[in-house]
Amino acid sequence: MGDPVYYVVSSLNSVLSGANNDTVNSRLSKRSSSSNYLNFAGKTYYFGTVFRSNFYRAIQYCRQQGMQLVSIPTQAINDRLGKYIGEIGVGNGHFWTSGTNLADVNQWIWLSTGENFVYTNWHPGEPSYKNSDNVTENCVEARHFGKGFTWNDLNCFWEAYFICESTSSC
Numbered sequence: 592m593g594d595p596v597y598y599v600v601s602s603l604n605s606v607l608s609g610a611n612n613d614t615v616n617s618r619l620s621k622r623s624s625s626s627n628y629l630n631f632a633g634k635t636y637y638f639g640t641v642f643r644s645n646f647y648r649a650i651q652y653c654r655q656q657g658m659q660l661v662s663i664p665t666q667a668i669n670d671r672l673g674k675y676i677g678e679i680g681v682g683n684g685h686f687w688t689s690g691t692n693l694a695d696v697n698q699w700i701w702l703s704t705g706e707n708f709v710y711t712n713w714h715p716g717e718p719s720y721k722n723s724d725n726v727t728e729n730c731v732e733a734r735h736f737g738k739g740f741t742w743n744d745l746n747c748f749w750e751a752y753f754i755c756e757s758t759s760s761c
């Protein structure tokens with residue numbers, strides 16, 4: 592007598608929990624399909640658009656995620672990142688990269704990889720090294736200046752969105 596009842600209850604439970612799992616799965620897949628994560632050319636990129644931060648906090652945040660602040664070694668990567676910020680609705684945002692000349696004012700490097708800049712995509716007139724208030728600019732942002740995803744040196748304490756990339760080490 593107890594067995595049929597148990598069977599019905601247990602079927603109901605599995606139906607219910609199945610439905611719950613489907614709901615959870617559909618929420619998760621929705622989140623990841625509109626997500627701030629982009630897979631491109633063997634790397635994962637995270638677009639930090641929940642809050643703005645200065646250059647240093649962006650480095651810290653990326654490391655806390657097991658990632659690093661982005662380097663942009665090629666035109667293909669530059670263009671894909673620039674396109675993606677439009678796809679996630681933040682096409683007008685300013686994004687920190689790991690580009691800086693803090694160590695040597697005459698040498699722009701990707702702090703995350705240690706590499707010197709080879710490919711560059713400076714906006715015309717940049718790097719300016721100082722802003723109009725004569726404040727030193729040592730950190731590189733990328734943004735849409737009307738044409739393409741171009742680079743500008745900025746005061747490192749300015750608050751911007753940022754892009755993290757997965758590290759290549761395993």
Ligand SMILES: [Ca+2]
Nearest residue numbers: 719728743744
């Ligand atoms: Ca500048």
